[in-house]
Amino acid sequence: MLSPVELSLSASCFDALAWSPDGDLAVAAGEHVQILTLKNTGQRSPVPQGQDQWNITRIRVNLFTNTEWQPIKPQNRDDFSIAAEQSTSTVVGIAWSPPGLGCFRRSVLAVLTSNLLLSLWEPVGVKGQWTRVAIVNHAFHLDPSAPGKLDGLELRRSNIRSFQWCPPLHAPPSPSSNSAPGPETRWGVHFLMATNDSNEILLLRIRRLISAQNPSLPYSIEKLALYPVDDDQRRYPAACSGSLLQSALHSKARVLSVSCGPWLEPSQPTKDSASSAVAMVAAVFGTLPRVFKITVALHASDRVDGDAPKFEARANFSDHPLGQFAPEWTTRCVNGPLKWAPAPNHSGSIVLFVATNIGLLTVSIPRGVYDGSATQPDQFDNREWPLSTLAKEDGEGPKRFLDPISAMTALCDETCGAWSLHMGTTGGLGAVLNMDDLETDDAQKFPRWSKLMEDRLEQFDLNHDLGGQSVARVWGLASRRGVIAVLFSKHPTDMIEYRITSDDKSTIVFASEDPDYSPDVQTLFAPNSSATESWSAQDQREAVIVFLLSSTGQIDKDDKESQRLIYASACCAIVDQQGASIRSQARQSFEQLANLTGADLNEEISKCSDDSVTISAKSIDQLSGPGAHLFERCEICEAGIAWASATEAQCAGGHLFARCGLTFLAIQEPGISKYCSLCQKEYINEEIVARSREGSLSSTYRSLFEAFDTCLYCRGKFQAGI
Structure with a gap:
């Protein structure tokens, strides 16, 4: 297994660690993003250890030219945003796209900064060189082809609050057996879901233009569907009813996070499309979860010019009926990320994980309810897993199970194909939930990476003579081929912590739930190939x-x-x-x-x-x-x-x-x-x-x-x- 990596940085957001399908690790660190790429050593070269195993690239992501984004003048109080106007533009979200979108079929890194700009980054030239290739906010303008000075409603629409890459939607193969499957069949059509300050959820299609006339604009961003999230429901139920605080929160409520579930073929497919799929979308409006339904249809395109897509996409948003029949969980306060299981469990249900104030809420949704074909309220199950069951703490110190969940990731067991959810908190707690055992009390257990983190924390405590008054904070979890990567930092708890930038330290450790699993390092970090089989089983040159x-x-x-x-x-x-x-x-x-x-x-x-x-x-x-x-x-x-x-x-x-x-x-x-x-x-x-x-x-x-x-x-x- 890989050795731990010590980094001179401090994470600037939750879910600050992302592992790309190409094997690159990205860490959100203030005004920068650090990219860790494993060194490709030859078979005769000795395998380096620790820090020497990695090529580390540090890219600054919060500097924009006037051409990329025009300066925004101070706005009135209705359109004012402290983050957009006064922040130093630190990184508040990172995510890798599915493979096949970027140059050379690589993944693209999406970076959201606190000035509410979402930009796309990809490597260029030799290793270690990265460049910004697109700013997604331009697609939110009323007239994306000629963006001008922004203010009022258009400014709120251009401010991106949250985003998530949707799973790729694979187009059907060509009926001709003599032709090779197209990129949309092997890699899929790529979608990005985002929310803005105007409380709208948008589905965007992202495409790379191979023969783009303007090399500075190599991506096409197409707005497919828009859904305004607004209703008369309470968005902050914890606030006192009728108070000035509740009124202020209600008027300034924002859709703070969004998550798209896996694509499923509808029970009644449409006849006028080559392929269609349905997904369920979960979002947090204020502190309450909301659910929606998104339907996407792919139609074969008649255009044959240069970069025209072979499949045109059409999408439609609608309210999901589950939100009306599930008040026991749609009225719960959300205090962290949302996460969909990447695949149905053994019972055929799709599971949504919701971080709440006291733990983790799991909602098992049958396929019929998920795609909207069945709306019976007794066909889904939800259960809350309190974090207090993971911590046995004595004394009067702060309780770690009260800290919010800061990271979640799904891990697939390579041997049996079973899925499990790993989660960590800012108090250093870690837990694993087996998706196939959510109906039993045995589903929850301690992860192996939690022991590695505690060992590093114990050494930190001894080095600084803290007498046990220390805590580890989990900032990110990422998984790949049966291995979990954990980003955490170590802090004292009984004193005021004073640090300068040069003292910032964070650690990444790698672990597997199988004690006998020790993958080859180069195989672990090898990029993912096409999502389907190769075009020919013959010798590739002959093919x-x-x-x-x-x-x-x-x-x-x-x-x-x-x-x-x-x-x-x-x-x-x-x-x-x-x-x-x-x-x-x-x-x-x-x-x-x-x-x-x-x-x-x-x-x-x-x-x-x-x-x-x-x-x-x-x-x-x-x-x-x-x-x-x-x-x-x-x-x-x-x-x-x-x-x-x-x-x-x-x-x-x-x-x-x-x-x-x-x-x-x-x-x-x-x-x-x-x-x-x-x-x-x-x-x-x-x-x-x-x-x-x-x-x-x-x-x-x-x-x-x-x-x-x-x-x-x-x-x-x-x-x-x-």
Whole structure:
């Protein structure tokens, strides 16, 4: 298991730790976010320990240019927000998107600062370089295409109070068996749910534009649905009825958090959509929970231009009937985060976890009630788990079970597939709830990471001679492949604690509930591949060749780029593949290309039946004759390039180039490559090529990079440099 990591920071919010599907850890620390990436050591290199295991990047996220966000003038009292106007813009929320959204199919980091701006960040260039790629608040404007000075209602609508990434919604596969599943099928359609100061819940669709004309705006943010949360119900029931305090709280109530449950197919699917799904949304309005229903339908798009989505999404918000039939839990005061179970439990119910003033409330919702098809009030179960059962404390000191829940995460047991919920408090208490045993009293137990945290706290107590007057505060929990990461800090309790910034310390420990489980570190942090199986079970290089050769009959006479790709794949089939079927298919492609372009391909056709052959470099006459665009020419000496290997290319003058691992073309131009983060294999970066051609890419070129968007040889994610 990984060694604990000591960080020189102080967490600035609850749920301050996030673990991305690509293996990166993000920590919210005041005006900065620290990104921890495990060092990729070779097999012969010794495994480093502790702090030496990590590359730590510190990015400042609260500085915005006037172009990104215009300064806001002081507002009247109805539109005034201390956080937005007077704060130093510290981080109050972080979350990683599901995989497949960002550049190279990586996850995007969403950062919410206390000036109520939500920005998206992703890595660029070599490791350790991150940049802001979008500000979500622009989508909330009345006119997002031409945002001006904000005030009044538009300003309140542009202030984001809370957000959450929704689970990806996977589009149905193409009915054609010959085509590869699209990105929407493998990675899903990505949605972001957010609430604003105008008490509206919005569902946004986030897409990356591969061939964006403006590199500074690489993301499209589309507003799908809006629901105003406003009613005459009491939002702060703890306040005295009819008092001035209650009146002030009621008028300033905000939707402070939101959480979207898993997508389920509706019991009665719609007929006019390719795919539809229903999810339940829980939100906290003031201190009371509210539940809603969101329905999303995906329709196949008829548009075929550059970055047009293959599936258009339509969404609709509505009140969920469960809110009317469940007063025993919808009237409970919420004092912490909301969390949905990622999957139904053994009884088929979806579980919602709600942090209350005294503990944790679990609400088990059957599938029929969840999707709104059944509304019987006796079909759901709720139970409260007091935190006082976890702490046996004597004396007159502060009771730790009165501290709020500060972090929750769901953990999947890799061996049996069972789910459990881990939670921690600012008083240092930890608990685990097994989702399959919520009906029994045995579901609650102490986590193993709680012991590791107490051991570190005991050493802190001895080092400072505190006599047991110390406490650990849990600031974040994150899980991945059966392992829990815990972010906590240590503090004295019987004195005024004075610290300067250089004294800020926090610790991350890693633990598993299975004492015999010790995963390989590199495997634990390896990025998640596509959510579905690979397009072909064959050798990946052969799958690419077959994919390109099968599209020979669909290319146009003027589509020189596609012809060049098919010629390169056919040459690769001759020098790299031994199967008779694929060589026969290469022969047919050569013959079709010769008829289409008039090029002399007799040598290539004659060698389709030979073993271990080399295709010689073309002469000057061939490089300037019919079909010359098919052949590769050295950009240094203008000589032809022979075909002898699928990985290297050498011209007649001796200049050596690497071949792209996907298109098999020689990479002669610097700065147009991307690399596998694991095996360092070099590929052409299609986004740079698209920008250099003003967004123009052939359909074959685009579909190839969409079908094979991870490394062919190790399934690793790409990066811009090495």
